[in-house]
Each structure stands twice: as C-alpha cells, then as structure tokens.
Amino acid sequence: MPELPEVETVARDLQRRVAGAVITDVDVRWDRTVRHPEPPERFAAELRGARIQRVGRRAKSVLLHLADGRVMTVALRMTGALIVAPSGTPDDPYARVVFHLADGRQLRFRDVRKFGRIGLWEGGGLHRRAAAPGAASRAVRESRDPYRVGDVFARHGPEPLARSFTAGRFGARLRGRTGRLKSLLLDQSLLAGVGNIYADEALWRARLHPLRTANSLSEAEVRRLHRAVRAVLRQGIANRGSSISDYVGADGEPGDNAEQLAVYRRTGEPCLRCGREIARIVIGQRSTHFCPRCQREPLLWEGPQA
DNA sequence: ACGCCTACCTGCTTGC
DNA sequence: TGCAAGCAGGTAGGCG
Numbered sequence: 001m002p003e004l005p006e007v008e009t010v011a012r013d014l015q016r017r018v019a020g021a022v023i024t025d026v027d028v029r030w031d032r033t034v035r036h037p038e039p040p041e042r043f044a045a046e047l048r049g050a051r052i053q054r055v056g057r058r059a060k061s062v063l064l065h066l067a068d069g070r071v072m073t074v075a076l077r078m079t080g081a082l083i084v085a086p087s088g089t090p091d092d093p094y095a096r097v098v099f100h101l102a103d104g105r106q107l108r109f110r111d112v113r114k115f116g117r118i119g120l121w122e123g124g125g126l127h128r129r130a131a132a133p134g135a136a137s138r139a140v141r142e143s144r145d146p147y148r149v150g151d152v153f154a155r156h157g158p159e160p161l162a163r164s165f166t167a168g169r170f171g172a173r174l175r176g177r178t179g180r181l182k183s184l185l186l187d188q189s190l191l192a193g194v195g196n197i198y199a200d201e202a203l204w205r206a207r208l209h210p211l212r213t214a215n216s217l218s219e220a221e222v223r224r225l226h227r228a229v230r231a232v233l234r235q236g237i238a239n240r241g242s243s244i245s246d247y248v249g250a251d252g253e254p255g256d257n258a259e260q261l262a263v264y265r266r267t268g269e270p271c272l273r274c275g276r277e278i279a280r281i282v283i284g285q286r287s288t289h290f291c292p293r294c295q296r297e298p299l300l301w302e303g304p305q306a
Numbered sequence: 307a308c309g310c311c312t313a314c315c316t317g318c319t320t321g322c
Numbered sequence: 323t324g325c326a327a328g329c330a331g332g333t334a335g336g337c338g
Binding site: 078183285 | 310
C-alpha cells in the first residue's frame with residue numbers, strides 16, 4: 001500500500017499526535033510482525049516506559065525515535081497502517097501490535113495481510129553511505145543484538161526528495177544499468193521510496209515507456225525522469241497520499257491523491273495529455289499503466305513482443 | 307551484481 | 323448464489 005508519500009504522511013501525522021507520548025505496554029498479537037528483538041515478550045519488555053521523542057521516515061519505513069536514542073522502525077508493506085486510537089475506541093481485529101500510551105490512547109499497527117514488520121534498534125548510522133549490498137540483512141539475521149538502525153537501511157538507495165539527490169547523481173546510479181525503467185524505479189537499492197503507483201506516474205510524466213532500459217536514456221531524458229519522480233512524490237505528499245483501497249493516515253482518513261493520478265489503475269481511460277486510452281501491461285509481475293502514444297515504445301530488436 | 311521467480315497473507319472483485 | 327481464479331500499494335530470499 002504505502003509508498004514514500006503515504007509513509008511521509010503517516011510520519012508527519014504521528015509527529016503531531018504522539019511525539020512526547022510514553023509507551024506503558026505493548027500487545028503483540030501476531031508474533032511475526034515483530035522482527036527484532038525477539039521473542040515478542042522481549043520486544044514488549046524493552047519498550048515499556050519508553051518515550052517517543054520524534055517521528056520521521058526513511059525509505060518506506062516510519063521511524064519512531066525514542067528519547068533514549070533507540071529507534072523503532074515500522075515497515076508498513078502492503079496493508080500496514082499506524083493509527084492513533086483515542087481511549088475507548090472499539091478494538092480492531094486487524095490490529096497486529098498495540099502500543100498502549102500513558103494518556104490512555106493506543107497506537108495501533110493495523111495490517112490485514114500481515115506483511116508489515118516492526119523492529120527496535122540502537123540509534124546511529126542512518127546518514128552514512130551505503131555499505132556492501134547484502135551486508136545489512138545478513139548481519140541482522142546473524143546478530144546478537146544491539147544493532148543500529150542505520151544498518152537496517154544500509155542497502156537502500158538515496159532519498160529522492162533530498163537536496164543532495166540531483167539529476168547528476170541519479171544519472172550516475174543509472175549508468176550502465178540494462179534493466180527496464182519500471183523495474184529499476186521499484187528497486188529500493190537504486191532509489192528509496194518509489195513503488196508501483198509513483199513509478200507509473202513518474203514515467204508518464206517524463207513521457208518514457210516503462211520498458212525502456214536505463215542505458216538507452218539521453219541526459220535530457222534522465223533529467224526529465226529525475227524531475228518527474230520528485231514532482232509526483234511531492235504532489236503525493238501535498239495530497240496526503242494515494243488511497244486506492246485501504247491506505248489511511250494516522251488520523252484514519254484516506255488521502256486525496258488517488259484522484260490526481262494520471263495512469264495508475266486507469267486502464268482504458270483517456271490520457272490526460274493526448275486522449276489515447278491508457279494501457280496496462282505486466283512487467284516483472286507488477287501491473288504497469290502507461291499511455292501508448294505519449295510514452296513511445298522502445299525499439300525492440302529481438303524476441304516476440306506484444 | 308543482476309534479473310527472474312516465489313513466498314509471505316487476507317480480502318475483494320470478476321467471471322463462469 | 324456459489325465458487326474458483328485473479329488481483330492488490332512490498333520485499334526478502336533463492337535460483338541461474
């Protein structure tokens with residue numbers, strides 16, 4: 001469900017609502033949601049009495065910075081949501097982890113499909129350069145604790161909305177890559193935060209066919225894609241995210257960006273630029289939407305293609 | 307290192 | 323109406 005704009009919206013909501021709150025107890029109702037530390041009783045024990053100081057985001061994870069320097073990471077994956085429930089709110093059968101706050105409210109991790117993951121880590125290392133690919137997950141798997149939050153994101157690429165993420169830097173990361181643009185935009189080690197919705201939207205905006213390969217792009221096209229990625233993400237944040245079926249912010253309200261989407265899940269509707277019907281194809285098992293006229297097909301030099 | 311594929315889960319929609 | 327298949331915003335892990 002949530003990509004960068006949705007996760008950013010949740011993080012900003014939580015910053016307003018739970019910064020300063022103290023966690024008094026934790027119910028883990030689906031053990032596998034908690035990945036570190038384990039077992040869940042230990043996760044709960046380590047959080048009792050912790051104060052949430054600040055809420056932020058890295059990639060598609062919400063970061064709850066605790067007053068003692070530790071960081072809780074919440075990866076929402078497909079259907080995860082973090083919702084602040086006032087005291088007395090009816091229970092939610094899909095709440096997988098419930099954080100009880102000292103003021104009587106609950107911070108609920110709701111997750112129908114149970115793909116979401118929560119971890120608790122020592123602070124530090126968030127802003128350093130990427131380590132060797134694979135090192136992070138291997139180390140986490142093998143670690144006897146304490147493990148730093150920066151290591152969790154060691155394989156992730158840069159934040160697309162950071163000032164330091166320039167077209168030149170984007171081009172350097174794309175250089176030599178033979179993969180298709182659609183798949184590369186979804187690759188979190190190339191760039192962090194773009195998912196299926198915003199990948200399609202960015203390619204439409206940049207007028208690039210999703211099957212184009214990175215190494216086929218001119219410098220001007222790289223600049224166009226760079227601008228487009230940033231624009232669609234910023235617009236998504238401004239509209240509090242795209243709610244296709246069940247995404248909601250921490251206030252439980254859906255975002256307004258779905259109606260602004262140009263191609264995502266608009267198969268058969270007219271292109272906003274040229275009127276041609278939006279097409280849907282599958283790339284790397286992911287549904288992909290684009291305008292066959294505005295986003296010209298790459299030249300195919302081999303193999304039977306649709 | 308890269309690309310491709312599967313698994314992880316549940317619920318909703320679609321087509322027969 | 324029932325039932326099975328297909329689809330969904332993500333990503334770790336295994337394969338070649």
